[in-house]
Amino acid sequence: MKDPNCIFCKIANGEIPSNTIYEDDSFRVILDNGPATKGHALVLPKDHYADIFATPEDTAAKAMIVAKKVSEKLKAKLGCEGLNIVQNNGEVAGQTVKHLHIHLIPRYTDDGQHILWNPTSPSAEELASIRDKINN
């Protein structure tokens, strides 16, 4: 299913041109137009799913296989020394385009980027309580 109002649906299905670095029947991978680093790419399913919660398991699994294939291509062709895989869900998590996408961010020594969070220090009891809330 496509969403006629979704820019990533239009890009993924070739209605809007993009810098495509991989395509198959179900996915297109494009260069991000506001890249964190050289080669920053986005894995886009051709069908519209707003986020990970709306995505069927088989599509999520295939998306990660595409992410792996293209990560290897980025490493081979651009010579990155590392690579971050980032996937944002919901505004609170930094998602700005409501069509599932996986960021592939090649990393280079001294690239000046930071994909970090501030670690906190929960007690052992707090961690156990969260574990139980999730598991029960």
Ligand code: AMP
């Ligand atoms: P997110 O914040 O996870 O929703 O990421 C959205 C990403 O899409 C950002 O990194 C944008 O730079 C990128 N982006 C938005 N519009 C376009 C576009 N038309 N072509 C390529 N990348 C885009």
Ligand code: ZN
């Ligand atoms: Zn869409």
